[in-house]
Amino acid sequence: QVWVSSQGTVTPRTESTLIPEVSGRVIKVFPAFREGSFFEKGQELLQIDPSNYQLAVTVVQSQVAEMKLALAEEQAKARQAEKNWQRLGQGKQAADLVLRKPQLEGAKASLAAAEALLKKARLDQQRTHILAPYAGRILEQQVDIGQYVSQGTILAEIYSVDYAEIRLPLSNEQLQFIDIPELYRGQDQQIPVMPEVTLIANIGLHNNQWQGRIVRTESAYDTRSRRLSLVAQVDNPYAKTAENKPTLKVGQFVEARIKGKLLKNVFIIPRTAIRNSSQLMIVNQQSQLNLRQIEILWRDADYVIIQQGLEEGEWLCITPVQYAVNGLPVRALNEGKPILINQGIQQI
Known part of the structure; x- marks a missing residue:
């Protein structure tokens, strides 16, 4: 199981500036x-202070009342104009102006405008409560x-507490060992299964861990480091836990271990067994060292993983040998017992 290491800084998923209206x-x-x-x-x-806005509501309420009265008067005038035309118009078609239709529409529009001002005044009054x-x-x-x-x-800088996010930069070599589904334009934006991640931070003498998951990748490589960042997310990071573990803090530096691919048919070798960055020391059947060039598939702080360069049953020398050369006679021990009986000049 490959675990990819990275590091990053805790940031909120949502950060806002609180501004009054x-x-x-x-x-x-x-x-x-x-x-x-x-x-x-x-x-x-x-x-x-809502005082000015309360006064504005009172003033606009009076305007609305006046507009309602003006509309009622205009409606009465329009009805009277229609009756007069029916009596005196001799059956002809009356003009809109004679029937006071424009005046009636103007009164309705004035009332609508006054009601809109009243709505805005009340909204401004509500907005005094932040x-x-x-x-x-x-x-x-x-x-x-x-x-x-x-x-x-x-007024303030605020951030949400539903999630915390950490951007974790990775090299191309590291990315090839993580299963990150590729997103394409036009495809259904379903949430794919993403890798788990463990976040680690030392607070005082205590080593604290938080569990999260990768939720997305950033859209571009960093042009300076040539690394692509994965975004890890921790749900509800500020909730109290049974262990009373400290919460993640915005700006906190953390180390991360991302769960990568499961490699099969490989050899896991201690880093101390690697010589000159890419050589292994094999003990052959004649109790002699055989320096073998290898290609490393993966490495971390303690181990390297190779897929080729070793055969099952071969003995690997894990003791540093200062002047190792091909054919150097050695006496190989496994847990203190000789593994090959042959006369040698160097014990490993």
Whole structure:
């Protein structure tokens, strides 16, 4: 089983800037509106002085009432104009202006405009209550009580807490040992089965691990490192666990082990047995060293994997030999017992 190593920094999946849609003085700040505090979707974070917007609602309500009265009067005039024409029009077709149809449509339009202004005034009044757009956490608070804010003022930087993401750069050599389904334009965007990933970070003297999965690849290689990043995702990273394990923090550096392919018909060799980066020392039947060139399929910090260069039953020398040459006589031991009985000059 191949495990591919990488490293990255924890980032939120969703990060936003909280900005008011109305202007005014901040009159109330709730406890959730502090750096590091958690909040739920729809929870009120702070309130802007609503006085001006309450007055605006009252003013527009009076305008709506006036427009309703004007419409009622115009409807009465239109009915009267139609009766007058029926009595005096001698059966002719009446013009719209005579029947006051344009005046009636104008009154209706004025009422609709006044009602729209009332809706906007009430909406502005509601917007003095700053609500959380999603369940998240305050990353950086930038205003406090008593401060005047206008449209476009940054109130805070916030991020969601449903997922944490880590971008893990990998080389082409590493990518070939991971099963990442390729996505194509126009195909059904079904979520494929993606590799598991274990995230590791040392906090003080404790080694902590979190389980996640790869959810996607980035769309382009990094032009400087020539690496492609996989994006790992950890679900609900801020929930309390039975072990009271620390939560992932935004900006935290972590190491990652990505579950790769299962290799078959291969040899797993300790890295200490590799000489000159690509040679093995084989002990032949004459108790002599045989230096053999190999091609390494995979390597990590402790082992290398090869597919060719060894035969089943051969003895591999894992002891470093400073001056190893082909044909060097040796005395090979396995767990302290000789494996080949032959006279030699060097014990390994």
